[in-house]
Structure formats: C-alpha cells, structure tokens
Amino acid sequence: MQPYIVSFILKNRQTLIERWEEELGAVRDENYLGSVSESVFENTSHDFMQFIIEIIEMDQEQAKERLSAFADRYIQSGWPLAYFTKGLQAFRRVLLVALSENESEVSELVKTFSELENWIDGVINQLVYDYTGSWEDIFEMQKLSLLELSAPLIPVFQGVTVMPLIGTIDTQRAKLIMENLLDGVIKHRSQVVLIDITGVPVVDTMVAHHIIQASEAVRLVGATCILVGIRPEIAQTIVNLGIDLSKFPTKSTLKKGIESALEMTNKKMVDL
Template identity: 60%
Template sequence: MNPFIRDIILEHKEEIMETWLVEIKKFRSDDLLQNISDTMYENTNREFVNKLTHTIQKDKDEFQDDLIQFAERLIQLGWPLNYITRGLQEFRKITVEALSDTGENYCKSIEFFQEIENWIDDIVNLLVNQYSGSWENTVFLQKMALKELSAPLIPVFDNISVMPLIGTIDTERAKLIMENLLDGVIEHRSQVVLIDITGVPVVDTMVAHHIIQASEAVRLVGAKCILVGIRPEIAQTIVNLGIDLGKFPTKSTLKKGIESALEMTQRQIVEIEE
C-alpha cells in the first residue's frame, strides 16, 4: 500500500473505528448475533478493525495468517459470513469518507479510491475463502458421519440383527445399505436379519427393488431376511404397484419380526411366572 495512505489511515484509525462501531450495530439483528453479549460484540469488532489496520503494516503472508486465525475463531463462535461481507463494505465506505474529509487532495483521487478498493477486496476474498473452505469441510464430515449412521446393522440377540431404515432411500444410499448389511451379517454372524422400514415414508418400485436386492444378497451369504414395519398404506402401495415380496417373510411390526426370528433360530420368548 502507498505509504501516504497507510500513514493517514493509521492517523485516523480511532475515528474510523468509532464511526464503524456505530454503523455496524444497525444490522446486528440481521446477522443472528443477538445471543452474543454486548461486551463480546464490541470487543470483537474492535479487534477486527485492529486486524484490518495491521494488514497495511505487515507483509502479505503475515497479515494473511493473522486474518485466517481471526476468521477461524469467528467461525467457531458462529459469527455469520454476512457479518464479514457487510462489515467490510461498511468499513470501506467509512474509511473513504473519513479520509476524504481530511482535505488531502490525494484522498480525492482515483488512485486513492483504487488503493482502498484493492485493500478491502483482498481481505474480503481471503476471509470468504476461509469461511467457504471451513463450511465445505464441515459439510463433508457431517455427510460422512450421516452415512455411517444412516444404515447401521444392530445385533439384538445372538445371530439376530436389525437394520432400521429412516428417510428416503435413493440409489447412493441403497448401495450403502447393501454394503453395511453384508459386512454386518459377516461380522455379527447373523442368521436372521430384520430390515425395518417403519421410518421410510414412501415405498415405490425403486425402493422395493433395492430392498429385494438387499434380501437376496443376505440369502446368498447364508442368512435369512425378514421385512418389518409394513404399514397398511405401504402394503396397499406394494399391492397396487404389483411388487412381489413373496420371496421373504414380512411382518407389520418389529416385535412380530423378532418373534419370528427367534422361532427361526429355535428360540422363543417365555414368560416367567412369579
């Protein structure tokens, strides 16, 4: 940055900061920051201005590291990206106005405005990229965790496991169900697997096809499959679509399915008399 602009910004830093603190409070309610205390809000804003003014005193790599660390802290605290973008636009406007009022001829030149534009644009790009990268990583980790939890095979008795399915089943998720199902059958040495579709809102031809494929795969590895959670509306849909589920047992509830699974493994639930 031009040394003259740097010096005059630092000279009027407090004036710019105080004006900016007043202006930025006007859209605090729009930034979902109401739950942050007034003290933290003001201290963070003051720190933000200090970071911005420090960028003109340091080399590029050093000031980038400072801003990245600051942005990471804002992300962890839940400050929205809108705070960054709107705040910087307001800071640019206030800085230009404050320096233009100093009477310095250079502060009214095109070169001056371009210098301020480039300064703030570089900071905006850096912080937006940091926010975007953090969110992409978070979304990726959440997606992986959801995949791991979306189709678990749960052992409930020796040689009996349950796979509860919840939500919509698409092709990608059907593949995951198949993998977890087969891996779980081998790992838990399951003889009977209950696929519970109580939480599946819609069973159409594609969903039924995926379930049939899963049951056939279970049969090929030496286990039996029971489909449970057949609600009346699901049963009617299956009949209307002409879907053949006759190759493996179906039960209306998980309780009835477990009773059938126990019978298949030569066991039963017996009530103990007091």
C-alpha cells in the first residue's frame, strides 16, 4: 500500500477505529452473531481492528503469514468468516469517507480508492483461502475418524460376531464394511456374523445390494451371515422394491439373531 495511505491511517488511527467500531456494531446485528456475548464481541472486534491496522505497515509476505495465523486462531474458536469479510468491507467504507474528507483532488482519490480496493480484496481472499483450507482439513480428519468407527466387528461369543451399522451406507462406507467384515471373520475365526441394521434409517436397493455382497463374501470365507434389526417399515420397503434376501437368514432383532447364531454353533444359553 502507498506510504501516503499508511501514514494517513496511522495518523488518524483513533478516529478511524471509533468510526469502524460503529460499523462493526451493525455487523453484530446479523443473525450469525446473535449468540455472541457483548464482552466477547467487543474483545474480538478490538483485536480484529488492531490487527488490521498493524499489518498495513508490513510487507506482503509478513502480512500474509500473520493473517494466516490470525485466521487459524479464530477458525478454531468458531468465528464465522462473514464477520471478518463484512468487517473489512466496513473498514474500506470508513477509510474512503475519511480520505474523501481529506483529499480534494478527484484523480488522487480515485487512485487511492484503487490502491485500497486491491489491498482489502487481497486480505479478504487470503482469509477465504485460509478458512476454506482449514475447514477442509477438519472435515477430512472428522470423516476419517468416523469411518474408523463406522463398521466395527464385535465378538460376542466364541465363533459369533456382530457388526452394528448406524447411519447411511454409501459406496465408500460399503467398501469399508466389506473389508472390516472379512478381516474380522478371519481374525476372530467367526462361524456366524450378525449384521445389525437397526440403526440404518433407509434400506434401498443400493444398500441391500451392498449387504448381499457382504453376506456372499462372508460365505466364501466359510462363515454364515445373519441380517438382524429388520423393522416392519424396512421389511415393507424390501418387499416393495422386490429385493431378494432369501439367500441368507434374517431376524427382526439382535436377540433373536444371537439365539439363532448359538444354535448354529451348537451352543445355547442356560439360566443358572
């Protein structure tokens, strides 16, 4: 940014901050900041304004580095990107009004406006880039964590294991289910595997196809698959879609499935 603009901002720092603070008050009225307390908003706004004033004096690389660190800090605390973009737009308005009051030459004002516009746009673009990248990283980490927990295979008796499924089953998750199922059957030396779909909200043709594939794979490694947790509405959907689940046993509840699994492995539960 031109030395003249930097000098003007630093010289009129207090006045600009006071005007800018009024503009930020209007930004707070937006719905996405309704739950933020007065003290937290004031402290954040103060930090934001002081930070922008400080990086105006820095060279491009240093300002970029500081801006990324600033964005990371507020991303982690959950502040919306819109607050900072709207805040920078408010700063631009305040600064242009102040410059127009001080600058009488139209040509110089236009030149100053162009310089300021480019600088503000650069800061906004950097904030958007940092916010987008950080949220993508967080999303991917959460997605991987959920996938690791989305298809567990739990041994309940010798030779009997259960795989409880919760949530929507897509192609990627179906692949993970298949891998965990086959690895678990071999690892636990399972004779019977119970796939519990009690927590699966919708069973359509694709979901049924994945379950059938999983049961066939289990059969090929020498175990039997029982589908449990078939609710009445799920049973009706399966019939209406014409899905054939006759190739492997089905039970309405996990309890009934375990009883069948024990019979198949020559075991039974006895009350003492």
